[in-house]
Amino acid sequence: MKPIFLLGVLGAAVAVTSCSTQNKHYTIYPKSGTNTQGYVDFSQKGKEVTMKLNVYNLKPGEHAIHLHEKADCSATDGTSTGGHWNPAGAQHGKWETEHFHMGDIGNLKADANGTAQLEFKTDKWCIGCSDESKNIIGKAIIIHADKDDFHTQPTGNAGGRVACVEIK
Template sequence: MTLRNILLGAALATASTAALAEGHMQTAATAEVQGKGEIAGSVMLNTSASGRTLVKIDVTGVPAGTHGVHLHETGDCSADDFKSAGGHIAGDHQHGVLVEGGPHPGDMPNMVVGDDGVLKAEVFLDLLDIDTMIKDEDGAAFVIHADPDDYQSQPSGAAGDRIACGTFEAS
């Protein structure tokens, strides 16, 4: 990570925190994340004044390395392998930013976790509609995968096993 990226991330975090404090965004959905081993934390979705969704991730106990993270179509993390969360929130899109017709509304960049096991990030999603894709009749889920997303393999980026999951409740 370059100094520029660190400073940009800090500036975005400060701006988004200030915007929340001033009422420019409202919390739309929160998921408590649990996973294999000691993985635990939360994910918060907010709708910004620009209409973009801000995803704030704060999870600990994640194995060091690069992990694919996605929003999945069903708010159910009951299966041991978390496959009860279904596939990605896809809309009418293909998976991945490297594919014509992509990305899925729930596709996010890979997340790099250090030896401390902390996954803390903020991501803006332009295609995600919280009311119709997260708060629909079966809810939605946040999933951390064991491996990085290759941003092109269909339907899920070859990101490997699901190692953590958190549910967003249906409205």
Template sequence: MPIEARSKSKLKGSATFTEVEDGVKVAVQVSGAPKGKIAVHVHETGDCSAPDAKSAGAHYNPENHQHGLPDGAPRHLGDLGNIEVKADGTGTHEIVVKGANLKQGAPNSFLGRAIIVHEKQDDGSQPAGNAGGRIGCGVIGQSK
């Protein structure tokens, strides 16, 4: 699925979501991104219509945990960590989100939600990691 630029950024990207035995494997690729680490999250609403992507709502957090990084627990189910972006503006990130799924209407489903790429690094702090503006957005559809 495509990730489209928001907040007047030049970001382009794509993400794939694949159900695996213990969750959902998420693979993200970006170009036109700022160098360094930038955050990526699943947000609660599959709506990228706002120019700043705020239409996607807050981080997806069906179990009402505090925000955190993927190597910590508890955390929001949608906390995917950071993409390491090279000097040429490209980066990739892959993670398996344990407990998530892609089933229509199921608890903890990513289906129909949004993936958001932020302008800054997620530092793990409350309430949302100080990741800054939303520079990319895509709606998560059914995976093959």
């Protein structure tokens, strides 16, 4: 009976793993000739995804941050990531107002040293689930040169792309 007992224990372990917290760690790469760097961590607990960002070497002030539609940071200006991730075909805007893209995170604020932190939580995303209107895997994070004005279509008039993350 020992082998059967072992299989039972293994099965329970797999079941626990598949519904516990997911953690993903990514490096932020500079784009458009900047020296912007940093890292980002995503985790999911139940239906809630948390994103924690630490960015360095930004220009002091506000910078738009979005999820863009393709995990491809290959272009020197970051344009290979495409436009804002927008599975619902919505207009660009401010997060959780009357209209916004699923990637419209908002703005980061860099201090006088060019350092910015952001913690963002939402149940509108998932990490690797089968619902493609929520799944952030295969998307990119873009940090922009300028701030998001929340109304210019479809970009928020946020300027160039100074940093990029491939969410794989």
